[in-house]
Amino acid sequence: MGLEIDNLWRIEIFGHEFWITETIVNTWFIMLFLIIVAIIARIKLRKFKEVPSGFQNAIEAVIEIFENFVKSTVGEKLSYIAPWFFMVFMLLLWSALFSIFGLRPPTADWATTFAMAFVSLVLMFYMGFKHRKGDYLKEFFEPHYIFFPMNLIGELAKPVSLSFRLFGNMLSGTIIITLYYALTPMLVQVGIPSILHAFFDVIIGALQTYIFVILSLMYVKTAAE
């Protein structure tokens, strides 16, 4: 795992040269993992029992806890957005967790965090217009229409800050861990890094995932109500 995001394959679109980066490939790897888990869960679902245990317990707990979390945050009315944020939660969390195994977290690339935050922005506008219609638009011109640019920037800044917060946290962990591996002798590269991984990948990763998702939900809720 390096500091920089490696370019892996080159493609050309409309005469422009683009690169399939390490971020994208790592995302595909995490997607593959999540899809395999989902397929296993889907197969095992046929044999799910009334009283859960083991794998069934874990799957039920994840879905139920997340569903309740979304409902308690945005309310029953907006809970239909839960599946998108479930994916966001899983992708961001497993991005952080897979970095334990040396996979550069896709969230340490601003392109990933921006993509996720961009959807939150779109959802904010969509829910605002859907549930409050003219009132939502009116909010941009309050207390006076000259405040419109500032209000608009304020709204646009939300997903940008959201994306940079997650990106910054994940990148800082990646930098610290990479520097540790680069600057320390081989002798101390066994055992001790587990503490760094536990802190930056597991604790910070999970915490930032939670913050990203709950802030996105709050932004959507605020826009819709």
Add this chain to the structure above:
Amino acid sequence: MLNMVSLLAQTAPDGRVFGLDLQTFFTSGLQLLNGIILSVILYWLLYKPVKLFLQNRAERIQNKLTESEAVMAKGNELIAEYDNKLQEIDNERIEILEAARLAAEEEGKTIIEAARKEAQELKARSMESISKEKARLKEESRLYIIELASLMAEKYITQNIDDETQNKIFEETLAKLEDTQWQN
């Protein structure tokens, strides 16, 4: 959209940590696409079926709870009904016992009365029998005495008096005995 996609085995340029250019927005777009695909797959494979399973199970449990409550209510009604029946049976038992006690008391009184009557009758019969026996014994004694006296008198008379004197004495004695018997 894609007019040419080529995978080249050439050396890739150096990577970077952050940049605001087309490559970043290309990556963002691809990540967005990845996110949408993953979201759809996770929704159809995992989220929706598990949520449905949980909802169905919650409904089943709720139905069972409702059924249990109905059964419980019915059970409570039956308990109340049986309690009432038991109370009625208890009251009836007390009434029957009371009636039996009264009947037994009445019958006891009747039996005692009958026994008393029978005892009195028995006593009266015994007294009568005793009186008769007493009279009979008295009569037998009297006859025996008479017989004995007669024998003695006969012996004496045989030895001392004649037939005329004997008849006179007999008449006097007979008259005396008749007086005595009349007095008894």
